[in-house]
Amino acid sequence: MSVVLVRVDDRLLHGQIVEAWAPYCKATRIIVANDEAKKSRLQRLAIESCGSTALAIRVEDIEESIKDIAPDNTNKERVIVVFSTLKDLMQAYNKGLRFSSINIGNIHHNGKGKLLTPSVYIDEEDEVILHTLSQLGVELDIRAVPTDKPVGIKIEMRNEK
Template structure:
């Protein structure tokens, strides 16, 4: 298994992921790890429709994702792992998933969140979780598509 990209993006599979990242990284497997989406047949159908041809999509709960990755279920796959929050990344790391770098693509504005960049809005819990991830040695970058310049996400947060 080769985790080519671990990305926080609350839109999950959309143009940036389906076109730019999958081609750039030669992806043949997308994992959407989200408890809510894993239990919503309509959202699962939409994700399947949005995937690029010749790319397998698995939509799993966080615990199922941890189990399958740790069991090497995705052997010989080039993978994009998509989640919608830094908390889900921390759960995976605490569950034994080896994550060295996280790409922050988009976290839309919701009540209680403050806009940090054009595409990212965070609440205090999100900020604290990003700090925990950084303290674990995980590189955090902000970048929409592969040709964009990498931006050190912790510098945006003042850390």
């Protein structure tokens, strides 16, 4: 499998991904990597029913998604991977999933943290994750759809020397 987009969006799957990102990336599969959605039969069926013959959609737990996307998988599919949180994305990264860039579409305000854009709030843990990914050379951008101008993210940790 070839990962063509890694996205963080707490709404999981919706029209921006299916109608804008999938055609733009020429994706043939979307994997929603979310432990809670995998456990919920109703949520899983609702998400997977958005698929078509041209675009397969699958809900997997994070462990399963890492195995599916392993570099030794010779499947020729073009895959978008969607995580609901930066914490889930970092969990996958720490367990071996590699990517050169991430797109952040939406992270709702959770009562703490700071606003990066009108649709993206991050807390301290998210800030550390973004900083870590940036230090690892992962390109970070915020945009709802591919035609939006990317908003770059530069995270400087307050306690750095």
